[in-house]
Amino acid sequence: MSQKDKVIDAMRRNGGYATFQQLNQLVDFSTWKTQTPQANIRRIVQVHDEFFRIKPGLWALSECKEDVLKRFDIVENDTKSEDLFTHSYYQGIIVELGNMHNYKTYVPNQDKNKKFLERKLCELTTEPELPEFTYDKIAKRAKTIDVIWFNERRMPFRFYEVEHSTNITNSLDKFYELQDFRADFYIIADENRRYQFDRLLERNIYSSIRNYVKFFNYENLINQYTKESSLMMMDRI
Structure with missing residues (x-):
């Protein structure tokens, strides 16, 4: 079985799609004479017509396209469902x-x-409710943040806002109100929104949070996720 066929087989067993992280776990690399099998997987899905990209880091089999998109409630050329x-x-x-x-x-x-794929987000998170780390007024604002990481003391460590099509200003306003916590703030968005982010952050009102708010594009996020997933898998071997 060729390397491409092994990737196809892994995707079929996974329901017709897979993230790079899933492929790294599903594909048997034992006969691949390479030191970088993960790079081979990325090349295989990118150059062969048997695969199509749904999102960065998420690929599916062309033969399963209709079923996979339906499973994810994605309607082609429908901006709302894709967003x-x-x-x-x-x-x-x-x-x-x-x-x-x-x-x-x-x-x-x-x-x-x-x-997230076929699992509810509440099945992935560790906290069913927002930890009680501040006054009600501030907590009410924090409850609207897309993702928060808390440390072992249940104090906020990082705040994340995913800005695909919504107004970045709203996220910066939230971060402004949460600035007194020793935490980092991240805007996750497409690279083409970086210029808008930079211009907004230049406003005087955001001067106090300027050094704590970072822009991270989708591709970099996926690369980090794939890399760290691979490292964790190696630790288990």
């Missing part, structure tokens, strides 16, 4: 990264039943 999937997809990635690092993870109530 909904995109938002919860990256929320799930951020939650899983937090879990890998043993942080406690939280998503807001309105997003708990949204799905």
Whole structure:
């Protein structure tokens, strides 16, 4: 069986799709005469017509396209369905990264039943409710943050907002109100929104949080997720 056939077989066993993280676990590399099998997988799905990309880091079999898109409630050329999937997809990635690092993870109530692939976000997070770490007024604002990582003392360590199509200003306003916590703030978005982010952060009102708010694009997030998943898998061997 060729390397490509092994990737196809792994995707079929996974329901017709897989993240790179899943492929790294599903594909048997024992006969692959290479030191970088993960790189081979990325090349295989990118150059062969048997595969199509759903999102960065998430690929599916062309033969299963209709079924996979239906499973994810994605309607082709329908912006609303694609935006909904995109938002919860990256929320799930951020939650899983937090879990890998043993942080406690939280998503807001309105997003708990949204799905990361085929699992509800509430099935991935460790915190069913927002930990009581501050006054009610501030907590009310924090409850709307897309993903929060908490440390072992249940104090916020990182705040994440996924900005696919919504107004970045709203996220910066939230971060401004939460600035008194010793935490980092991240905007997760497509690279084409970086210029908008930079211009907004130049406003005087955000001068006090300018050094604590970071922009992280989708590709970098997925690369980090894939790399850290691979390292964790190696630790288990």
